[in-house]
Amino acid sequence: MTMPEANSMAAADSPQALNIAQVAIDVPLDGVFDYHSPYPLLIGQRVVVPFGARKQVGVVTALPASTDLAPAKLKSVLQHFGEEPVLDAEFFALIRFCADYYQYPFGQALLSALPGRLRQTEPATARQQFSYSLNDTGVQAGLDALPPRQVVQRRLYAALLEHGALSESALTALSPGWRKAMAALQQLGWINEQQVYAGLRTALTASSVQPELNAEQAEAVSAILQQAQSFKPWLLHGITGSGKTEVYIRLLQSLLANNEDQALVLVPEINLTPQLEARFRTRLPDFPLVSLHSNLGESERLQNWRLAQSGAARIVIGTRLSVFTPMPRLKLIIVDEEHDTSYKQQDSMRYHARDVALVRAQRRQIPILLGSATPALETWHNAQSGRYGLLSLRQRAVSQSQLPAIRCVDVSKVSMQDGLSPQLIKAIRERMEKGEQSLLFINRRGYAPVLLCNACHWIAPCMRCSSRLVVHLRQGRLRCHHCGHEQKIVRQCPSCGNPDLHPTGHGTQRLEETLNQLLPGARVLRVDRDSTRRKNALSDMLSAVHAGEVDVLVGTQMLAKGHDFPNLTLVGVLDTDSALFSPDFRASERLFAQLMQVAGRAGRADKPGEVLIQTTFPEHTLFNALRSQDFTAYAGSLLQERETTQFPPYEFLALIKAEANDFVPVQRFLQYAADTAREFGSEALVYDPVRPQMERLKGMERGQLLMQASSRQVMQPLLRQLTPLLRQHPLSNKIRWAIDVDPQEF
Ligand code: ADP
Numbered sequence: 001m002t003m004p005e006a007n008s009m010a011a012a013d014s015p016q017a018l019n020i021a022q023v024a025i026d027v028p029l030d031g032v033f034d035y036h037s038p039y040p041l042l043i044g045q046r047v048v049v050p051f052g053a054r055k056q057v058g059v060v061t062a063l064p065a066s067t068d069l070a071p072a073k074l075k076s077v078l079q080h081f082g083e084e085p086v087l088d089a090e091f092f093a094l095i096r097f098c099a100d101y102y103q104y105p106f107g108q109a110l111l112s113a114l115p116g117r118l119r120q121t122e123p124a125t126a127r128q129q130f131s132y133s134l135n136d137t138g139v140q141a142g143l144d145a146l147p148p149r150q151v152v153q154r155r156l157y158a159a160l161l162e163h164g165a166l167s168e169s170a171l172t173a174l175s176p177g178w179r180k181a182m183a184a185l186q187q188l189g190w191i192n193e194q195q196v197y198a199g200l201r202t203a204l205t206a207s208s209v210q211p212e213l214n215a216e217q218a219e220a221v222s223a224i225l226q227q228a229q230s231f232k233p234w235l236l237h238g239i240t241g242s243g244k245t246e247v248y249i250r251l252l253q254s255l256l257a258n259n260e261d262q263a264l265v266l267v268p269e270i271n272l273t274p275q276l277e278a279r280f281r282t283r284l285p286d287f288p289l290v291s292l293h294s295n296l297g298e299s300e301r302l303q304n305w306r307l308a309q310s311g312a313a314r315i316v317i318g319t320r321l322s323v324f325t326p327m328p329r330l331k332l333i334i335v336d337e338e339h340d341t342s343y344k345q346q347d348s349m350r351y352h353a354r355d356v357a358l359v360r361a362q363r364r365q366i367p368i369l370l371g372s373a374t375p376a377l378e379t380w381h382n383a384q385s386g387r388y389g390l391l392s393l394r395q396r397a398v399s400q401s402q403l404p405a406i407r408c409v410d411v412s413k414v415s416m417q418d419g420l421s422p423q424l425i426k427a428i429r430e431r432m433e434k435g436e437q438s439l440l441f442i443n444r445r446g447y448a449p450v451l452l453c454n455a456c457h458w459i460a461p462c463m464r465c466s467s468r469l470v471v472h473l474r475q476g477r478l479r480c481h482h483c484g485h486e487q488k489i490v491r492q493c494p495s496c497g498n499p500d501l502h503p504t505g506h507g508t509q510r511l512e513e514t515l516n517q518l519l520p521g522a523r524v525l526r527v528d529r530d531s532t533r534r535k536n537a538l539s540d541m542l543s544a545v546h547a548g549e550v551d552v553l554v555g556t557q558m559l560a561k562g563h564d565f566p567n568l569t570l571v572g573v574l575d576t577d578s579a580l581f582s583p584d585f586r587a588s589e590r591l592f593a594q595l596m597q598v599a600g601r602a603g604r605a606d607k608p609g610e611v612l613i614q615t616t617f618p619e620h621t622l623f624n625a626l627r628s629q630d631f632t633a634y635a636g637s638l639l640q641e642r643e644t645t646q647f648p649p650y651e652f653l654a655l656i657k658a659e660a661n662d663f664v665p666v667q668r669f670l671q672y673a674a675d676t677a678r679e680f681g682s683e684a685l686v687y688d689p690v691r692p693q694m695e696r697l698k699g700m701e702r703g704q705l706l707m708q709a710s711s712r713q714v715m716q717p718l719l720r721q722l723t724p725l726l727r728q729h730p731l732s733n734k735i736r737w738a739i740d741v742d743p744q745e746f
Pocket residue numbers: 207211212213214217238239240241242243244245246247397398
């Protein structure tokens with residue numbers, strides 16, 4: 001296969017004048033396919049072609065002068081979409097690189113990087129989208145000018161006031177009946193309607209004031225600006241609230257002024273895009289901005305993507321997939337929370353968006369800024385060795401906002417009440433008396449993690465997974481959190497007949513119940529995947545917290561990220577000990593990051609915060625580092641450990657994962673892979689196939705094969721040799737398998 005080139009439209013003057021087009025299609029075969037075209041085509045154009053018995057959408061990747069196919073075998077392009085903008089060479093090259101690096105079929109990689117509308121065999125159109133904001137009259141009128149019974153109008157008003165501007169899909173998410181309420185607000189003359197990507201020229205919030213940068217921020221901005229014309233990765237290391245986002249804003253202001261350049265800002269989670277989007281819109285009103293994430297309606301997604309592709313959108317804020325968005329004048333990439341695990345795609349092409357962004361920046365010779373309070377060890381290693389520039393922000397940017405005090409409560413030394421230590425209960429009470437809020441963080445939803453028989457030690461298992469069923473008492477159900485299997489709670493032990501089974505351990509539901517008993521009158525709110533299933537539930541809950549209608553929040557990691565509650569001064573952490581001794585070599589790195597993030601929730605404004613961690617191992621090095629909030633020291637010790645144990649970032653890993661109803665073919669396939677890989681004489685270390693920690697998942701028996709190499713230059717040739725052979729293996733179509741390069745989960 002050749003790389004598409006822009007100048008290969010030579011077929012027209014060959015004697016046969018047969019127009020040949022190479023087309024990438026969404027099929028699990030690595031290669032492009034030759035077709036005859038009745039029309040003149042352009043590279044990067046979408047077409048519809050016959051493939052087998054079906055019509056498929058494809059993209060023209062080259063226009064070669066000839067084909068090896070016999071004329072009788074050459075099928076014709078059925079349709080082309082000549083009026084649509086074409087994909088550029090940079091896009092192809094990036095996809096090509098990823099398909100090779102992650103061992104994934106090129107056509108599938110390419111098509112999956114496009115918005116849904118462009119994967120259909122129809123012309124793709126996007127209805128013109130609008131966004132709405134309050135004008136000055138609207139802001140001055142105030143919420144109370146709207147009668148209480150106008151619930152939807154009031155809700156829209158409050159949301160517009162908070163976010164500045166909202167797009168149609170954001171409004172639909174807020175309230176399906178928003179159009180009628182918006183029309184009423186427009187009647188009042190309160191609303192600006194603008195194209196979805198326009199900047200926002202109002203001074204709605206304090207965030208539109210430009211603060212003076214502190215010395216470290218100013219240094220960071222000027223260091224990056226000085227080398228803005230070439231490839232240079234930077235790590236911006238600073239705790240939550242240290243002013244990283246402010247640095248992003250200043251950089252964008254400087255780099256995008258007086259030109260037509262573009263910038264791409266990657267964020268880990270959809271939930272976080274509206275906040276960042278609102279802040280960018282008010283602070284960067286001169287630059288058309290679009291967001292790209294999977295919560296957008298298809299029409300808006302296509303429109304935003306095209307605005308990026310045409311260069312009209314100057315700033316793109318997006319999640320993982322938007323790293324592939326064509327941006328002809330891209331001059332800067334920012335990856336916020338670069339350590340976040342959601343940057344790694346866990347199925348189909350298992351790419352890591354941060355790593356792809358680095359490759360993209362290198363190919364374009366532009367700077368890339370990675371921001372985090374707890375950088376990934378891979379990134380930290382590169383910053384320490386000097387390959388990346390290191391920029392540190394050592395203090396919180398708002399001077400009166402202090403770091404929270406972090407303390408451990410040794411739970412082996414106190415008598416606990418349903419999972420809560422006396423210290424924690426007392427601390428919650430004190431906050432309630434002062435009218436402040438507390439957050440209890442527990443990474444287990446449901447009532448109790450297991451249902452146990454005290455007589456024979458039977459524990460309710462999931463039949464489809466190697467896991468236990470979680471007790472959901474209120475619903476009277478046992479649920480598997482891995483496969484979704486559900487059943488009624490059993491009353492009697494199926495193993496010994498004991499009628500007295502106990503929910504054992506603590507989950508969010510039980511904690512909520514305990515708090516209601518221990519603290520009568522406390523307003524407790526549980527935020528987990530169960531309680532937020534209803535549409536808008538999460539945003540309603542967050543507004544309730546902001547409105548001071550909640551005393552104690554009980555939540556899972558959903559609450560760890562990004563949300564800023566000024567009145568929250570206490571964070572309690574329950575049940576982290578299992579992660580201290582997990583077999584996953586990344587467990588402590590992640591626990592540290594997670595706890596730093598949770599701690600960042602406490603005391604953001606002028607009130608000092610406190611974090612209480614309940615543990616049996618208060619002297620563990622992780623907690624020592626956390627107490628002094630010393631990422632540098634902790635990362636140093638983890639890196640030493642990784643070097644001794646030969647794990648990333650010192651070694652590079654690839655994993656072949658396979659599963660089937662029966663383990664025998666899985667084993668046979670992986671053994672073949674291991675034997676074959678060893679025959680190549682590569683320096684890479686090929687382990688024996690093993691079963692992962694979760695041996696069975698959703699009824700599938702699983703196995704995996706780990707390969708380890710000292711560099712990508714050793715790993716990549718091995719994978720390149722191995723993958724085609726695996727694809728040809730007779731079992732290849734009978735089992736499910738995938739290659740995971742630089743795996744994050746084992
Ligand atoms: P981070 O992205 O690191 O969490 P932010 O950029 O959001 O930090 O800054 C935290 C808070 O401090 C924000 O309210 C921001 O407006 C404010 N801030 C940032 N830089 C400064 C500064 N130099 N002077 C005053 N306030 C600042």
